[in-house]
Structure formats: structure tokens, C-alpha cells
Amino acid sequence: MSSDRHELLSKILEAKYELEICEESHKARLLANLNSLLDKAIGSRNLSRYELIEALRGRMAAYRSQRHKQERPWGSV
Amino acid sequence: MAFLEVYFPRNQPIVEAIKSQQEFEYKVDERDWSAVRLLVEELEQELAERRNHLLFRITAWYFALKVFKRVESEKVVLREPNERDSKYHRAILAFLRGCGEVLLVELSSQQDIDTKSVGISFADMAAMVEELRMAERELYGDMTHSRREEILTDVFGQT
Numbered sequence: 001m002s003s004d005r006h007e008l009l010s011k012i013l014e015a016k017y018e019l020e021i022c023e024e025s026h027k028a029r030l031l032a033n034l035n036s037l038l039d040k041a042i043g044s045r046n047l048s049r050y051e052l053i054e055a056l057r058g059r060m061a062a063y064r065s066q067r068h069k070q071e072r073p074w075g076s077v
Numbered sequence: 078m079a080f081l082e083v084y085f086p087r088n089q090p091i092v093e094a095i096k097s098q099q100e101f102e103y104k105v106d107e108r109d110w111s112a113v114r115l116l117v118e119e120l121e122q123e124l125a126e127r128r129n130h131l132l133f134r135i136t137a138w139y140f141a142l143k144v145f146k147r148v149e150s151e152k153v154v155l156r157e158p159n160e161r162d163s164k165y166h167r168a169i170l171a172f173l174r175g176c177g178e179v180l181l182v183e184l185s186s187q188q189d190i191d192t193k194s195v196g197i198s199f200a201d202m203a204a205m206v207e208e209l210r211m212a213e214r215e216l217y218g219d220m221t222h223s224r225r226e227e228i229l230t231d232v233f234g235q236t
Contacts, residue, residue, distance in 0.1 A: 005233045019208060024139075024197055027204035041232050053211050054218040055228035064154055 012037045012056070013063040020064075109148040110165040116141040117172055124176060131183055135202070136195050138176050142205065145169055153216075167217050174213060177206035 015034040022030050038049045053060075120137050149170075152162045181203055184190060192199055 002234055009233045016211075019204075024201050024205065026201075027208065028198065028200035031204040031207055045231065047228065047232070050211065050214040050218070051220070051228065052232065054214045054220045055225040055232075057215050057218075057225065059229070060215060068155055 008037065008041055009059070012041060013060060016053075016056075016060060017063060017067055109152070110162070110169075113141070113145050113148055113165075113169055116144055117169055120176060121172070124179060131180070131187060131190055132192065132195050135180050135184070135192060135197070138173070138180055139195075139197060139202075142173055142177075142209075145173060167213075170209060170213055170216075174206060174209035177202070177209060181206055 012034070015030065015037050019027065019030040019034050035049060038052055042049070042052060116137075120134075120141050123134050123137055149166060152158055153166050158166060181199075184192065184199060184202075192202055
């Protein structure tokens with residue numbers, strides 16, 4: 001994977017996670033950011049944002065788990 | 078709607094009341110889906126009967142979503158969900174997404190109502206509904222593993 005594409009994948013995972021945990025007043029702004037990154041990744045492919053999100057299921061789960069461990073190293077509750 | 082009235086004193090702005098509930102710490106245990114279900118049942122009745130003002134229904138949806146997110150975090154995000162958790166999660170996620178869509182449609186047709194008076198902009202509420210759509214696809218879409226890998230390889234190269 002080229003470094004550019006790796007960086008884009010990392011940005012998408014981070015943007016999705018930030019959208020999930022943000023305050024409600026930031027939802028529209030962070031969703032716009034995520035959609036912009038998804039569109040950039042999709043380019044001219046015949047692929048929807050939802051399909052790409054679904055394809056990222058495993059990567060997203062791993063990223064969430066990693067962030068939770070970093071942010072809540074003492075446990076889940 | 079007695080259950081919600083307990084948490085939304087009538088002389089207190091509703092969103093402030095919700096925010097104050099962050100101090101309402103309860104232990105997360107096996108009964109948590111029951112709490113979400115109770116809120117969802119109340120919300121379902123509200124939407125069906127349209128007894129209260131649209132802003133009240135939006136606030137009820139918002140509060141149910143907040144409780145759902147909290148239970149979701151503990152039961153689905155932070156650990157591998159068991160079959161029961163997945164079933165409840167999938168069903169309630171779909172319900173809240175559907176309710177959110179209905180409320181957005183109602184809001185769109187009533188331009189004299191500004192959701193900012195309950196602390197949520199229309200754009201942020203629409204984004205919350207879109208986030209629920211994405212979550213449904215991400216977690217419960219029926220794309221095969223091989224198709225997912227094919228897409229990731231095409232878009233990002235060898236991952």
C-alpha cells in the first residue's frame with residue numbers, strides 16, 4: 001500500500017471514530033469531513049460511501065479497540 | 078409519558094436536564110437493554126400518538142439515543158457482543174434510525190420549528206441519523222468477506 005493511500009485509510013478511520021465520540025454540536029462538521037475523505041478514497045469508482053464503510057468493518061473495529069485501550073487503559077467501565 | 082417526566086422537570090430546559098443526567102451514573106449490567114427498550118417503547122408510543130409537540134418527540138429520541146449509545150459502548154464496542162446483545166443492538170439501532178428519519182421529515186415540513194431551542198441544530202440531527210445509517214451498514218450489512226477485501230485492495234492497495 002502506498003504511503004498516500006495508507007495515510008488516507010488512517011484519516012478515514014480516525015474521522016469515523018471522532019464522529020462517533022464527538023459532542024452532538026460537532027456532528028454535522030465531522031460528518032462532512034468523513035464524507036469528504038470517503039469521496040476522496042472512492043474517486044471515480046462505482047462504489048457508494050456505505051459500501052466503503054461496510055468494507056472497513058474489520059479495520060474500524062480494530063481501530064476502535066486500539067483507541068479505547070489508549071483512552072481507557074483502566075478498563076471498560 | 079411518566080418515565081421521561083421523571084427526568085425532565087417541566088420548569089427546566091430539556092437539554093439542560095439531559096446534560097445533567099451525565100451525573101446519573103448507573104451500573105452497566107445485564108438489565109441495560111431493558112432500560113433502552115423502555116425508552117424505545119415510550120418513544121414509539123409518542124411517535125404513533127403525536128400527543129406532544131415535535132420538539133418534545135425529538136428530545137425523547139435524543140435521550141433514547143444517548144442511553145442506547147452508552148449501552149452500545151459497553152456491550153458492543155468494548156467487547157465482542159453475544160447473540161442476545163447483537164439482536165437487541167441491531168433492532169434498536171434500526172428503530173432509532175427509523176424514528177430519526179421520521180422526525181427529520183416532520184421537521185422539514187414545519188419550518189416554524191427550530192430545533193436549536195432544544196439545543197440541537199437540524200444539521201447536527203441529520204448527521205446523527207446519517208451516523209446511525211452508517212452504523213447499520215458497517216455492523217449488519219451483508220457484504221461478504223471476500224467482497225470487503227476486494228474493495229479495500231482496490232481502494233487502498235494491499236492492506
